[in-house]
Amino acid sequence: MKTMKTILITGCSSGFGRATALHFHQQGWNVVATMRAPSAAALQEADRLRVLELDVTDRGSVDAAMRDALAQSGGLDVVVNNAGIGLLSAFEATPEHVVRELFETNVFGVMAVTRAVVPHFRERRAGIVINVTSSVGILPMPLVSVYTASKHAIEGFTESLAYELSAFGVRARIVEPGYAPTTSFTASGQARMQGLLPDPYAAYADQLMRNQFGGKTTGELDVARAVWLAATDDGARLRYPAGADAEELAAMRRAFPGEAYLDRARAAMAPRS
Numbered sequence: 001m002k003t004m005k006t007i008l009i010t011g012c013s014s015g016f017g018r019a020t021a022l023h024f025h026q027q028g029w030n031v032v033a034t035m036r037a038p039s040a041a042a043l044q045e046a047d048r049l050r051v052l053e054l055d056v057t058d059r060g061s062v063d064a065a066m067r068d069a070l071a072q073s074g075g076l077d078v079v080v081n082n083a084g085i086g087l088l089s090a091f092e093a094t095p096e097h098v099v100r101e102l103f104e105t106n107v108f109g110v111m112a113v114t115r116a117v118v119p120h121f122r123e124r125r126a127g128i129v130i131n132v133t134s135s136v137g138i139l140p141m142p143l144v145s146v147y148t149a150s151k152h153a154i155e156g157f158t159e160s161l162a163y164e165l166s167a168f169g170v171r172a173r174i175v176e177p178g179y180a181p182t183t184s185f186t187a188s189g190q191a192r193m194q195g196l197l198p199d200p201y202a203a204y205a206d207q208l209m210r211n212q213f214g215g216k217t218t219g220e221l222d223v224a225r226a227v228w229l230a231a232t233d234d235g236a237r238l239r240y241p242a243g244a245d246a247e248e249l250a251a252m253r254r255a256f257p258g259e260a261y262l263d264r265a266r267a268a269m270a271p272r273s
Contacts, residue, residue, distance in 0.1 A: 004030055005077040005078070006029065006073040006078075007029055007031055007032070007076070007077065007078040007079070007080065008032040008034065008076050008078070008080070008117075009032070009080040010035075010056055010080065010109075011035065011056075011082040011083030011084065012033035012035045012051075012082070013042045014042065014183065015183035015184060015220055016082055016180070016220055016223040017033070017035070017080075017083065018043060019221055019224040020082065020223065020227045020228075021033040021049070022224070023224035023227075024227075024228065025048060025049050029048070030049075030050075031048060031050070032050050032052055032069045032073060033049065034051075034052045034069075035083075036053070036054070036055045036083075038051045038052070052068060053065065056109030056110070056112060057105055057109050062109075062113055062116050066113075066116040066117060066120075070120060075120070075124065076117060077127060077231075078128045078231045079129050079130070080130045080131075080132065080227055080231075081110040081114065081154075082227075083110075084105060085101070085105050085106065087146055087192065087196075088143055089144075089145075089193055090143060090198060090201045091146065093196045093197070093198050094146055094196055098146070098192060099146050102150050106147075110131055110157070111157065114129055118165065121170040122170060125169040125170070127169075128230070129158070129161065129165075129170070129171070130173045130174075130227055131157075131158045131172070131174055132174075132223070132227070133154050133155055133158075133174055133175070133176050134147070134148075134151045134177060135176050135178040135218075135245060136152075137151050137152060137154075137155045137176050137239075138176055138246065138249045138253055139252075139253070141208070142208060143204070143205055143208065158172045158174050158238075159172075159174075159238060173237070173239075175227050175230055175242055176240065176242060176246050177218050177246060178218035178242065178243035178244070178246035179243075179245055180217060180220065180223075180243070181217055182219060183220060216248060217243065218242055218245060218246060222242045222243040226240045226241070
């Protein structure tokens with residue numbers, strides 16, 4: 001009889017995914033760490049830690065990885081959709097192909113992995129899908145409108161899915177990381193973002209990055225711990241902010257609902273001459 005729990009995580013080559021894989025492994029779980037291009041430098045396979053190739057934009061890759069993970073583990077308890085790409089851009093300068101590229105990973109990739117595991121969870125009448133979104137799900141930010149749209153799509157998808165699957169004992173949850181300057185998230189998107197911040201937006205972008213959240217940020221371990229909480233919490237909670245900045249935004253949202261909150265947010269982010 002299977003007693004040790006197993007988690008599958010996407011996007012484990014670096015950043016949040018790698019930290020989350022290591023954190024769960026240290027807590028004694030079986031971990032299936034997936035990434036587009038497995039390499040020895042990212043994660044070393046070990047007892048209870050498997051590394052699998054999984055490209056969330058390739059449906060064949062998703063299905064093959066899920067079949068392999070289920071066969072090797074004897075069953076999954078938690079799946080974390082962490083793989084994603086970022087984008088800092090002025091919307092007017094963002095080509096349609098870049099918008100579609102972002103949605104292919106951040107939205108359709110999440111849905112593909114979720115679709116692949118839901119029948120397994122439903123048949124077992126147990127399991128948790130955890131989707132990693134962003135603090136833009138709490139407060140939409142300027143110059144990330146396309147990225148925000150992709151994350152809000154997953155916020156709505158996950159909340160609806162939580163209701164849909166509750167009849168089968170399956171849960172869906174959201175982890176909302178804040179701004180994480182120590183990850184390679186921004187650096188990996190530099191080529192994609194070339195030319196997408198025209199001169200009229202440059203000063204505003206610089207101001208936002210310097211003033212964001214009063215210097216509060218999110219670390220990789222913050223996200224790993226939030227995912228851990230989402231995976232082990234027996235309650236009905238849906239959203240888990242991760243990082244000091246995300247937690248502050250969530251607290252503001254609770255304290256200043258509706259237009260009062262939006263007024264404070266607009267004042268904080270308004271361009272200054």
